[in-house]
Amino acid sequence: MLIIGVFVGLKLLSKPKIRTEAEFERNAAESSSLGGAVNALQEAFDPAAARANEVQTQLKEGRYAKKKREGRANDDTEVEN
Numbered sequence: 001m002l003i004i005g006v007f008v009g010l011k012l013l014s015k016p017k018i019r020t021e022a023e024f025e026r027n028a029a030e031s032s033s034l035g036g037a038v039n040a041l042q043e044a045f046d047p048a049a050a051r052a053n054e055v056q057t058q059l060k061e062g063r064y065a066k067k068k069r070e071g072r073a074n075d076d077t078e079v080e081n
Contacts, residue, residue: 043050058064
């Protein structure tokens with residue numbers, strides 16, 4: 001009896017839910033807003049991790065320490081003149 005109950009329960013769980021496109025979009029929007037809230041909360045509790053994420057983003061975009069390099073380049077030209 002227990003085996004039959006488990007089998008029927010698994011069969012019911014394995015059937016895909018039929019959803020409309022609007023329901024899918026709504027669920028996706030809710031998930032993305034929840035992810036943003038979690039990221040903001042994580043930044044509040046661990047500012048070093050937030051800075052690390054910012055540095056990683058800057059490295060990927062190729063703009064990490066660009067102002068420092070430009071500043072050194074400007075300092076070098078002023079010394080030469």
